[in-house]
Amino acid sequence: MKKLLVAGAALAALLAASPATAGDPSGKVQVKLLGTAVLPDGKITSVDTDIVGLPAGTQTAASDNYVPTLAIEYFFNDSFSLETICCMTQHDVDAYSGFAPGTELVSNAKLIPATLTAKYHLPLGPVKPYVGAGVTYFWWVDVDPGAATIPLGVTRTDLSDEFGFVLQGGADIALGDSGFGLTLDAKKYFVDTTASWYANDTLAIQTKHKLDPWVLSAGIAYRF
Incomplete structure (x- = not known):
């Protein structure tokens, strides 16, 4: 967590140091306002403790969620940038094997996915595809x-905080020379968690x- 916070602070310092200018499709800073679909997997990979006797083959699924997202990006040059996002997403987890449909195991789990990615852009005119990882x-x-x-007597449920990796791809589409544009983005996260239920x-x-x-x-983007 400490390393990620340091990287985020460095990116914020770069943004603060950037001069305020009018919109510019080749500017150093880009801000994006996005609509985001969060589509988790959520499957069990191991059962480490079970004193209640879960049915054999028990499996789970986490609910999808749709949230607004703010992304801030700093360009070192036309090809390389760093990006961070800000959002909170909420999920339920249901059992679907060995249980009746809709058996809720986790409720209203709120998650902040602190993320920092490095991106490589292909400057192909107004449409700029990119790939990234972080x-x-x-x-x-x-x-x-x-x-x-x-x-069943459960009084507390915990999900462990964890580090993970991200792969990213998408495209920015400039709308003239005003600095405004459209953006499409896809991220695949690779991260685990440990779920604990306490009586x-x-x-x-x-x-x-x-x-x-x-x-x-x-969503929409503004670069300056």
Whole structure:
């Protein structure tokens, strides 16, 4: 987490040092306002603790979510940039194998996916495709026990904060010379979490999950 925060602070310092100018399609700073679909996987990869006797083959799925996203990008030159995003997304986790449909195990799990990516752009006129890669830190800020677990005596549910990796691809489309443009972006995250369910202070179930969400965005951009 500390390294990611340092990188984010360095990017913020670069942005602060950039002179304020009118819109410019070749400017140093680009701000994007996006609509984003967060499409997680959420499947169990291992069961480490189980004192309640989960059905054999128990599996889970995390719900999709749709959120606004703010992205800030600094260009070192026409080809290379760093980008960070700001958003919070919320998910439920249901069991779908060995349980009745809609058996909720985790409720209203709120996530901040702190992300920093390095991007390579192909300057092909007004349409500029790019690819990127970077790091993420999944920070769970609030997690509630699912409705199906409370009658079983579950009093607390935790999801572990974890580092992961990100691959990215997309395109920026300039709209004239005003600095405004359209943007399309796809990210594939590779990150796990450990889920723990407690009955008072007793660890009842602990499972490892592969989240690996697709994060698909589209919106408007302003470069200056």
